[in-house]
Amino acid sequence: MNFSSTDANKKKDAPSVTKSELNAWKRGFTPQAEIWNGRMASVGLIIGLFVLILANNLFGGK
Numbered sequence: 001m002n003f004s005s006t007d008a009n010k011k012k013d014a015p016s017v018t019k020s021e022l023n024a025w026k027r028g029f030t031p032q033a034e035i036w037n038g039r040m041a042s043v044g045l046i047i048g049l050f051v052l053i054l055a056n057n058l059f060g061g062k
Contacts, residue, residue, distance in 0.1 A: 017031050048058040
């Protein structure tokens with residue numbers, strides 16, 4: 001891969017996010033918001049799957 005000097009400068013100038021900042025509750029288009037969005041989406045999928053399995057076992061069986 002051939003990176004230009006501007007790509008290398010962008011990587012140097014990008015602020016690093018510490019591990020304690022990843023769990024911060026920040027609003028807007030931030031890395032923290034994206035992490036929380038993924039966590040909440042995973043929780044929602046797990047709850048939805050659990051409800052579907054529970055409903056199938058309670059009301060779908062013959």
